[in-house]
Amino acid sequence: MLEYSIVAGLLFGLYFSLVGLGLNLVFGVMRIVNLAHGDFVMLGALAAVGCYSAYAISPIAAAVLSLFAFAIVGFPLYYLLVPRLLRSSDPEMLSIILFFGLSQVIESLTTIVVGPSERSIPGRALGGGPVHLLGQTFPSAWVISAVASGIAVMLLFLYLYHTRAGRLTRAVMVDRNEALATGIDVDRISALAFGIGLGLAAVAGCFAPFMLGSVTPAIGVNLTIQSFTVIIVGSLGSPLGTVLGGLIYGVSLMLMQTYFSSWAGLLPYLLLIAILLVRPSGLLGRKVRYV
C-alpha cells in the first residue's frame, strides 16, 4: 500500500507539474497572478473532448494542436490585458482581481456554449489497459500523462536555457526595467511567455479527462489552487522547481488519501502555508532559482 501510494504519487505529481508549469512561467516573467490558469486547463480539456468526439482526434494530437492554438490566442490576450495592467500602481495585486474576472468570463462563456455537465473522453482513447511499473499496476493514461509532462518540462527547459528568446525571457524575469533599458522588446518576450503559458495549460488540460475523470466548466478554481501549491512549493521561475513541487504534492496527496483520507482536501492548503512560512522562496529557493 505504501509503495503503491508513493509510485502513484510520483506519476500523479509529474502530471501536476505540467498543470502548474504554465502558471509558473507567467508569474515568473510578468509577476502577474493568472487566477484564470485553471480555466485555461479546463478549456484545453474541453478542446480535447471536442476533438475526440467530433473528429476522433487522439488526445495526444489534440495536445500538440492546442499547444499552438492556445499560444496563438495568448498573444492578443496579452496585449489586451497585461500592458495596461502593468501601468497601474500595484499590478501584482490587481492582477489577482483582473484574472479573477477573466476566469469568470471564461467559465460563463464555456457554460453557455457546452452546458454545465461533466464531459470526458473514453479511457481507451489514450492507449489500452493497465501498465506494470515498478511491480505495481497503473492505468496507462497515468503513465502517458506523466511522460507527456516530462517532455513538456524538458522542452521548456531547453527553451529557457538554450535559445535566444529563452535567455531574453529569463532576463525579463530577473528585472523588467533593466530588460527594457537594455533594449529588449519586453512586451514581445512577455507575450510569447504568456502564450506558451496558456499553451502548456491547454496541454495539461488534454490529459485532464484521464487524470481527473471528467471536467466541468467550474473546475478551474480548484486547478488554479492546486497549481499554486505546486509552483510555490517548488519555487517560482524554475521549471525544475515545478517538477519537485509537483512530485511532493502528488506523493503527499496519495499518502494522505491512504492514511487520513477525509483530511486529504486540507493537504494542498497546509502544504502551501507551511512552505510559504518556512521558505517563502520555495524549496529550491533563491540560489538555484535562475540557474
Next chain:
Amino acid sequence: MSSEASGIATASPLLTVKNLAKRFGAFQALQSVSFNVRPGEVLGLVGPNGSGKTTCINLITGLYKPDGGAIQYQGRSIGGLPSHRLAHMGINRSFQIPKPFKSLTVRENIEVAVAYGGRGSDTAEIKRLLEFLELDLLTDRLASELTSGQQKMLDLARALATKPALLCVDELGAGLNPNELTHVAQRLRELARSGMALLVVEHLMDFVDQVTDRLIVLSVGKDIFSGPLSQAVQDAQVVEVFLGAPDEH
C-alpha cells in the same frame, strides 16, 4: 577642528562596537570590526565596495542581528534590539538607497517620525528641519516625486526628526555636485557641534575630508585602519585596497 577633537577625546564613548561579525548564508560579510564613537564626534567609515560598511550600519540600527561581537550604546548592549526601540533610544540613520514613505508628502514623512520616534520634537522643529535641509519648498510634494538626491535629504530629515544622539549616514554624497557636498558637509558639522555623534559612510574623499574627525577603514569585513585621513593616505594597505595611487588633488 583639532580643538573640537581634543574635547571629544575626553568624553566617554556613546557607541562601542567590538569584534562585530555577520554572516549571510555561507558568506562572511563582517569578520571582526571594532570601533567607538563619542558624542560630538564625526567618525568616517570607509572602505572598498562590499567591505561591509552598510552591513555595519544595519547591525547598529537593528536591521540584522549580529552573529558575533558586541554593540554597546550608552553602556548597554543593544545587539539584536528591534529598530524602533533603537530609534526611541536615540539611534537613527539615512539609507544608501533612499527609502522615504513614497505615498506620503514630505511633511507627513517627517510628521510620522516626530509622532512615533519624536523624543520631544514638535511642529516648530519640523519647520526648522525642512529649512535646515532645504526641503521647505517641497513640503507638500509626494515623496515619490522627489529625485533620489532630494529623497536622501528627506531620509536625513526624517532621521533628524527623532532627535538622535547617534546618526549614521550612508553615502549621502553620491550624486551631489561639489557645491552641494560642501553644503551638506557644513550641515553635518553643525549637528556634531550640537553634541550629536555621527557615523559617516562615504566614498568621496573630499567630502570625508571636510566632515570627519577620524576614519575607520574596512576591508573584507575587517577594520584595517583607524585615525585621521591625513594618516590614512600614507598607510600602504589603505592605499592598496581603497584609495589607489596617491591623489593629485
Next chain:
Amino acid sequence: MSTDLLTASGLDAGYGGVQALWGAGLSVRAKETVVLMGPNGAGKTTLIKTIMGLVQSWKGEISFEGRNIVHDRTDKRVRAGIAYMSEIGCFPGLSVEDNLRIGGQFLPAAEFKRHIDDLYDRFPTLAQKRRALGGSLSGGQRKILGVAKALAGKPRLLVMDEPSAGLSPLFVREVIHVLGQFRDSGLALLIAEQNIRFLDLADRVYTLEGGRIGFEGTVQALHADAALERAYFGLKKT
C-alpha cells in the same frame, strides 16, 4: 551639424502632470565625450531617460544619425546603436556570460563571439567570473559588468547615468580608464555625472538647471566661467 551623432532639441518631459524638462536639448558628435552636469533634481536622469525612450517626451525632437527616433520604442533605439547603462547596470540573476550575451543580442553570432573575447581581454575580472551570477559581484564589479554589457552590442553611442555613484575611489579610476580606452577607439559617450574626475574625459560639457540647459561648451570654457565654477565647485576651489 552633419557630424552630429545624436541631436535632441526642445524636449519637454515629465512625470504625470509634473514637468521636469523645459525645452532641453543637447548634441553628441561622433567619437565625442559629453558630460552632463547639474544640481540635484535638475533633470539629468529625466533627460537621459527621455533620450532612451524610457520617459515619454511631450514635445521636441530626438534624432540619431540623422534619423528621427522620437517615436521609437527603447529597444529600437538600442538596436539603432545607442546603448544605455542604468543605475542597476546588470541582471543580478543571470550569469556574467548571459549578461553579455543579452547585451550583444542583436549582433550576428560569429561577430559576437569575436567581440566577446575582446571584451574578456579588456576586463580580466569578468573573464574570471564568466559563470558567476551578476548578483554575486561587488558593487564595483557590477558597474564594470554594466559597462561591458552596454558595450557588448557594439554601440556607436553609450549613455550612462552616474556610473561612479557609490564606487570606491579605486574603482572610479578603473571605470574612467576603461571608458578612456573605448573613447580612443571611437565610441561616443554621454555621461551624466557629478564626479568632477569625469571632466578629464570630457570634450564638452552641458549643465542642466531646473530642467533647462544652462551652459554648453568645452571643459576649458567651463573652468573659465567664474560664476559657473563657483556654482559647481563652490568653496572647494577657493
Next chain:
Amino acid sequence: MSKALRHSLQVLIPLVGAAALLPYVYHNQLLLFNFIVFLTLAQGVNIIYGFTGYLPFGYVGFFGAGAYGFAIAVMHLHAPPLVAMVAGASASVLFGLVLTPMLRLSGPYFAIANLAAALAISEIVSNPALESITKGPYGVSLSGIFQPAFSYAVAIVVMAFSMGCVLYLRHSRFGLALQAIKDDPISAAMAGINVVRARIVAWLLSALIAGLIGANFAWFVSVFYPDNVFSPDFSIFAIVFALFGGVATATGPILGVVLLYGLYNVIGISTPQYFQLIYGLLIMALVLFLPNGLTSLLRRWGIHVI
C-alpha cells in the same frame, strides 16, 4: 479633531439612517442586510489592504470563523445571540492571531497563503470527523434564535463600528503610521514605529470586523452550510467593491458597494442568464480602466474625498 468628527458624522449619519429606514420602504430586507454585510466587509478589507497593503484574498475565513463561533456558542453553550456574537468575534480574532506569521509574507504570497488558510479552515469545519462540534458538512440549523429584525439592527451597529474604525485610521497618526509601513517597513521602524505590532493590530481589527459581521450573518440566516459562510465570493466581492470605490478612504468602499453591488443585483434580477459574464467583464474593465478606484476619479475632478 473636530474635522475628524465632522467627517465622521457626514459619513455615518446618512449611512446608518438609510440602513435603518430603508426596510420600511423596501421589503427585501435580506438584500439590505447583504448590503450591510458587504459594506462592513469592504471596510474590513480597506483596513488591511488600504492601510497596510496586504490583500486578504481569504478574508472569508474570518467571516466563516465568526459564523461558526456564533453557531457553536448557540448550539453547545446555549448562549443568547449577543453573547454568541462575542464568541464569534473571538473565534475570528483567534484565527487572525494564528495567522499572524503570514504577515511576514509579501505581495501575492500573502494573498495566496491567506486564501489557502481560508480554504483550510473551511475544510476543517466541514470535516465529518468534527460532526459533534461543527455538524461537519451537514449544516447548522439555529432556528431557535431566528430574529431577523433584531439581528438586522445589530448589523447596523457593526457596520457603523467598521466605518468608525476606518474614519479613525483616516484621521489618526496610527493610520499615518500604517501607510508609512505600507510604503517602507524598514524606514517606518527607523521612524520609531513598532512595525510588527502595528500590522498585527490592523490585521486583528479587520479580523474582528469580519468575525462580527459573520456572526451576525449566522444569526440573521440561522440555517447554513459551510459552503454558505466560507464561500470565496465573500472575499472576492469585498475586495472588488473596496477597490472599485478606492481604498484608504472612508467613502470609497461605501461608494463601491452601493454602486457595484447595486448593479450586481440589478443585473442578477434583470438579465440572469448573462450574469456571471457581465460581472466578470465589469471586474476586468474596472481593473483596466479604474485601477485606483472611483475616488481617484473624483480627486482628478477636484472633489475632496473623505
Next chain:
Amino acid sequence: ATAPSEIKLGTLYASSGPFAAISMPVYQGLKLWVNQENAQGGVMVKPFNKRIPIKLISYDDQSNTATAATLYNQLVTQDKVDLLVADSGSVLTALAVPIAREHKILLFDQTGTGGTFFTKDNPYIVLLSDPVSTIWPKYVADFLTHEGPKLGIKRVALLYATNDFTGTQANAVRGFIKASGAPIELVYDKGVPTNTTNYTVLINNIQAAKPDAVIQMGYPGNDIAFLRNLHDSGTHFNWLFAIYPGLETEHLEKTVGADGLKYVYTYTPSSAVEYHAESGMSLPQFREAWNKAYPDGKVAFGFNSVAGYTSGLIIQNALAVTESMDQLALRKAVFSLSGKLKTLDGTFALDENGAQVGEITPLGQLVPDGKGSVKFTVVYPSDVATGKAIYPAPSK
C-alpha cells in the same frame, strides 16, 4: 374572489459554479412542465375552478449562496410570488428555509434532502421530488444484510464523499447494517473530500482490505472518476454500488463508457421500474419531450431532470385540490396527495414534517444488453425485482 390572470411561480437555478451540474437539469425539467401546462392555457386551480397560466419568475444564483439568499427574498418580497420553489441541492435550498419561514410562504423543496430542514416547528416546507437522504440507501443495506450472507458477502467497504448528500447516506448505511445484526463487517470505511478526482490509490487501498462488496457514494464527478479509475487500473470488485450510474445512466455511459458500468449496482431510476404514472407523462414520453425541448444536449437528461418535472406535477396536483391559495392550505393540499399520487418518479409520500419518503429507489444492477450497452435488472426488493443479482460480477 376573482381569478388572477396568472399564477406566479418563483424559483432559482445555478447556471454556473459547482452546483450548476445538478441544478440545471432540475430547472429545465420544471420549465418543461411550465411550458406544457401553459400551452394548454395554464394549470387548473381549484379555488377559481379554471385554468390559469403560470408565470415563471426565475433568477440565476450562480451557485453563490449570498446571491441565492437575496434572490429568494426578491421572489418573496418584491415579485410576491404565489409559489416559492427552491433551487436544487441542499446547500442552495438551505438559504430558502428561514426566508420562507419568516415570510410564511410554503417552500416547495425540490431536491434539498438535508435532514435538518424538516422540523416540527416549521410548517412552511415540503420536499417534493427526492426522498430525504437518510432513507435513500435502505434497499442497498437491506440487500447486503438479507441476501449478502447467503451469497457469501461478509466484508463490506464503504467510501463516500464528505458532503451533506452522500455523507448522510453513508451514515444511514452504517446505521442500517449495524441495526440489522447481520454478520457483515465494515472492513473499510472512509470519507474523502467531495472534490476528489483521483481514486486510483484509494481503489488500491480498498482492494487491500479484501472486501466482498464495495459501496462508493459521491456526486457525479466522483462516480465518474471512481469508475474510470477502477476500469483503467484493471482492479475488479465482486460487488460494487455507486449512486449515479443509475440516476444519470446516459450521462455516465458517455463519460465512463458502458464497459465501466457493467455489473455495477445502483439506485434504479423510474425508467427501469415501470411506475405507472397516473399523473403527467410516462418516462418515455417525458424523454421525448425533453429531447424536443432541449435538442442541444448541453444539460444532461436523467434523474435530476425527472425530479424537476416531478416537482411541477406535484404542484399541479396540489393546485387541483387546494381549498384556497393560502400557503397553509397549499401545504394541506400537498399532504393530501401523500401516498396517493403516482408519477413517473414513483409514489409520492410525506412524513409528518414534510420530508418525502415515498420514492425510494430499488436496488438495480446494470448488465450488458448485448448491444454494447447496459440495461437495468432490478434485483431488490423481491416484489419489484426483474432478475437475480449476478454475484460475483464476472471479470473480463
